[in-house]
Amino acid sequence: MREPVHQAQRKVWRNGALSDGARLIPEETALALTYNGGTYAVMMGTPEDLGDFAVGFSLSEGVVQSADEIETLDIVELDDGIELRMWLKSEKAERLAERRRHIAGPTGCGLCGIDSIAEAVRPAAIVPAGRAFTPREIMAAVAAVPPLQEINHQTRAVHAAAFWTKTGGIVALREDVGRHNALDKLAGALARDKVATSEGMVLLTSRVSVEMVQKTAAIGAPLLVAVSAPTALAVKMADAAGITLAAIARSDGFEIFTHPERVAGAVAGKESAYVIVA
Structure with a gap:
């Protein structure tokens, strides 16, 4: 079977000098x-x-x-x-x-x-209420993802999708050059291992498009957290599906775009996003 990582020869131009070397890149x-x-x-x-x-x-x-x-x-x-x-x-x-x-x-x-x-743009499955999450739990889950990205450590060129639970932490993480593929791989891993998904959160290292919300709804996770921003249609879809969508997750906090009631301390206001600072 093909290896997920390939070693490529390249020339590097840096600081006014040329050098030879090799770099690990992801296979596609x-x-x-x-x-x-x-x-x-x-x-x-x-x-x-x-x-x-x-x-x-x-x-x-x-x-x-x-x-x-x-x-x-x-x-x-x-x-x-x-x-x-x-x-x-x-x-x-x-x-x-x-x-x-x-x-x-x-x-x-x-x-x-x-x-x-x-x-x-078919409607996503409606996700049950599920459990509530604290900002501390969300930030801990986000911080736990990068150390587990083995292929990305080697290549700096792949996306990851992970699933976190309160009792198990990161119970599954999958990587791929395609963000949709990474989430599909995660969905498959959770289904094959029969993981109860109603009590955990999906974590993405990518932006959130509408397909990512549809896939999260199919998984049955009540909370979707991403490091990048969502599209307008993704926000609309997450709201209709009952998914709490938190994005732009950084070391100092994140923004909640839909269903803030699942996050402890989030107070509904007139804004479309609620900023949580850890």
């Missing part, structure tokens, strides 16, 4: 997801934790509702990429075949298996 590979012999999507991603990616993608895209609906999963390396071959239970396979008959053309790498604008 074509990943084809197939169901019952038919290709559903081809993504570019990091060849690591691919079983988690296959399961998480299937859940996030609504192909299956449970990891148990995937009967078999084979990871097959080809000359030009890797195929993630999944076989679904008969009822799911029939529904997927019917859905695919309505797709007019090939799918892209961002929104897969859809053929309308309405489906692209």
